[in-house]
Amino acid sequence: MIFHQIKKSVISRGVWNESVSSFERYIWVEADKRWITYGSEPKDKCDTYNLCGPYGNCIIGESPICQCVEGFKHKSPDTWNPDEWSKGCVRITQLSCEDKDKIGFAKFVGLKMPDTTYSWVNGSMNLNECRVKCLNNCSCTAYANSDIKKGGSGCAMWFGDLIDIKQFAVNGQDTYMQDVYIRMPASEQEKLENNVMIDQNIEGQSEDMEVTFFTLATIATATDNFSSNNKLGEGGFGLVYKGTLVDGKEIAVKRLSRSSGQGLNEFKNEVILIAKLQHRNLVRLLGYCIEGDEKILIYEYMLNGSLDSFIFDQTRAKVLGWSMRFDIIHGIARGLLYLHEDSRLRIIHRDLKASNVLLDSKMIPKISDFGMARIVGGDQTEGNTRRVVGTYGYMAPEYAINGIFSVKSDVFSFGILLLEIISGKKNRG
Template sequence: MRGIRNIYHHSYTFSFLLVFFVLILFHPALSTDVNILSSTESLTISNNRTIVSRGEVFELGFFKPSARSRWYLGIWYKKVAQRTYAWFANRDNPLSTSIGTLKIFNMNLVLLDHSNNSVWSTNLSKGNVRAPVVAELRPNGNFVMRYFNNDDPSGFLWQSFDFPTDTLLPGMKLDFEKHRSGPWDGYQFSGIPEDRNLNYMVYNFTESSEEVSYTFLMTNQSIYSRLTVSSSGDFQRYTWNPPSWGWSEFWTSPTDECDLYQRCGPYTYCDVNTSPVCNCLGGFDPKNPKQWDLRDRSGGCVRTQLKCSGDGFLRLKNMKLPDTMTAIVDRVIGLKKCEERCRRDCNCTAYANMDVRSGVGCVMWSGVPVDIRNYAVGGQDLYVRLDAADLGAHKNRNRNKIIIGWSTGVSFILLMSLITLYFWKRRQKRARALATPIAIGTTLITSTFFDFRNQEYLINGMVVPRKRHFSGENDIEDLELPLMEFEAIVTATDNFSDCNKLGEGGFGIVYKGRLPDGQEIAVKRLSQMSAQGTNEFMNEVRLIAKLQHINLVRLLGCCVDDGEKILVYEYLENLSLDSHLFDKTQSSKLNWQMRYDITNGIARGLLYLHQDSRCRIIHRDLKASNILLDKDMTPKISDFGMARIFGRDETEANTRKVVGTYGYMSPEYAMDGIFSMKSDVFSFGVLLLEIISGKRNKGFYNLDRDLNLLGCVWRNWKEGRGLEIVDPVIRDFSPTFIPYEILRCIQIGLLCVQERADDRPMMSSVVLMLGSEVVAIPYPKPPGYCVGRNSVQDDSSSTTRCDYETSMVNQITMSVIDAR
């Protein structure tokens, strides 16, 4: 009997195991995979269950945004501290109560509300039931429905990647039929040059009879990237590199006015580095010259009537190609054949290469080329059809420009050598004579600043001849002054009415004005008692007239008349940064994203001054009150009265005339008069920390007796409490608050204010660190220079030491002149 019982027992066990394995095989509901929802399971708000992808990058479940009372089903990044959603199921139809169920019913995913009504469904026709159906959250964030025994993507019954919301994930396809990205050039879209040469990301563009789509994939799976569309319609690419806290904005569009569709008229191109931004294509002329001169360039440009036979093509470099609505594509022929075909077709107005990698493929435009822009780096070549005569004239102009450029350069070097030798020999003899005042009419001007044999100014409506300008600190250089009549400025400002007063500084008053054509202007009227003499005034004109950048203020004109020194700028609606940053009412309007964008804009403007402009410029007075904001809160660096030109091989200079604003000046400049690009970097670092904290470096006070803001930031950052110095407005109330991004910016700011100039980064490195989360940031050394109040008692434990102390808290620019 015992043997029979053992046989019976083993048979029962075997039968049970067989039934169990059969159930496991044919009923995936018993699977313990957390990334799969079977046909017999459900997700509810009450059971708080979620589906997690393999690798635990993504998570699907119910959630309720903190500011709302409704529930949603969606997918978010599981490992990112700041909750970031990648997909919504019921975005347009949220659940009104905390009762909701997701399950598989009749071969469909359905979301039911508290009344068991469907608020969202995959809406698939039932079809043939070949096997049980499951829903799976894939490692790439794709939520799919499939037969449980078919893992092939081509066999998916439904997938969330086909129904994106506001986010494009790696592997998700995007239809680019109506997206303003420029044609695909083989590497990227020509309208998005920032995406090129990313070693952790690859792109794929598919064009066939079935689809036209774009996808991107990550070669480094530890780095996350997503492309989003904001509520305002902007495209933004974010990256996140574990173990960071939040996202870093890598690229956004539009970034400037040239990113707006068809910003300029026909046969034009847009370039943010010119003013105005609209320019005629080479060989074309303004259709309406008068409107063009008045900065109304919507009419575009025209060219000589084409003869077809004998026409040629002008090569334009670094262009975003025109709108391709009127384009014809041939994928087989190369660039040479493309030119021949376009030349034979009298309707062909331009052509370009389709694939810049292989040189194969031809794009030809048969209509008017529109929506073109120029990049400093990026874009591709565009060949525009011109009449042979226009083409020859254009080539001759370019040739003449080259010849004139070389001739001018050689002549300038010889002239500079002669003038330098002359002044070197005569400097001692003329030292006293140059300090003698010269009177012209009622105007008294000191010859230390001017040599009237080589100058011209508008005095009492009369032009005094000018050829060259000499300053004790600046090189001799040609001046091109946009002169304006004093009477016109008086009329524009309503006789400098107090009602038009925008602000007042150490150099005088700034007024709002309006020209007869309706253009609004800002008029900077220097006080006759101002510390800024005519020398500094002419220096500002000479510098700013040459500089063209979206983050630099634009000079419209100037006037020197009977003791008056006036600068006329573009009017910027939102005034200066300090009026927003340090005002309790206004600062609440500056969320973190706005402050971050302002910081990036200032950095790019400073980089242009240091490295990308025609002459290297050291600003020497960078501060919050010298950052102006336009209607879109785009920052523009202003006030170049104290700026200096550096040669390309110069690294630093020394001056006995220390100018700038205490609290922003670097230690080597304030103490020893040594200034360089790193002096501006220090000022930028102070400004960055002020933007983050909402507090001035000067006049700073807290209960821990920190002498200034820099000392406070350094102490908190070292103790791991960096976020405590953040402006409470953005720390507690800003929806764009990103802790990790702010901590990175604090570290960058501390790098910029290090004691030794050699330890501070160049602005090119600063811009790179601000714009990329994957760039490593060095560990900063203590800030070596503090300006602030005397502490009540000495704090021997402090890690910072004040080399200069003052109780002054005003923000007026100071000049300290040593005796000669």
């Protein structure tokens, strides 16, 4: 019925030209399809309208054919049979509209667009604007690109339960295959193994965040599929690669390993913090990617790599005269002062060390890696944590022993780093 309602709406407007969105064209085509096939058998069982009920996903080849979307459970689990499928599924964890910090979106790949009875379309919005608008409307349950051609554009939002969902094969070539972002409580994020939880803190907290979402395909192309020839370095968090975008811009790609201590929360933390910080002695974040199991950060490319690759290398250390070493120390101090006193937020880095200071083409130092950083209140100078993170040798005793971190614990790390720069020796050597 909805296809004909929308088609009637389009006809009543008297338009069939470029002002009609691709989404409406899709609806029009679908309306014609269903008009033609009325009275005939569907091409497969999943073509039966609303076979699986609210948040039920019809998947050919599965038994039973109706499965709940991840994050949902059968409304009638004890009698889940063809007679009960239309009752659909309900959320495992209920949403709380009052607490936006605990709301995000899960990305589901390869779906047919849900029924559009209660939907809204804007062809001029991009996907990030669509996400923000949906997040800020408590009634919005999902969003997607309204035009799925040429990489996607426009905004489609759904209100109320999602019905008539069909799962295509991931490698399917169906014209109407779509990626749909469904509203989820953040508590479900670690449970969604095959999908991507994109918390509003990354892409919806602030509309003025100047950080770009990169697709995994774009990053893979830029790094020649993460070629070992492009590897810049590695650490406990994972690997760093050099990449080149299609416009020729060079980037550094930080690909977090599954075994790294940096989970989704630390990853989000780094994106949020560094997107808000602007200083010549802090590394600049250009974008990020969360796709499947991948968590990737894209930074400006630092030609001379990390500080430790100079000061602990007898050959490269000869490049660093005393004047240059002083300038590097001064630059790090300025960056740290900005974090503690001059930025919009008071930031305690918690992992300042030689490998987390990068050098650009002019040997200007830039503090990097904000995954462990913490924001403290404007008048607050310290905090406490049960989870001590960082690097032994750089940790202040009160932090390593009692979990008390402060601007002073950062200054302690800076002092250790200063001694390393001067002596050329590792603190634990």
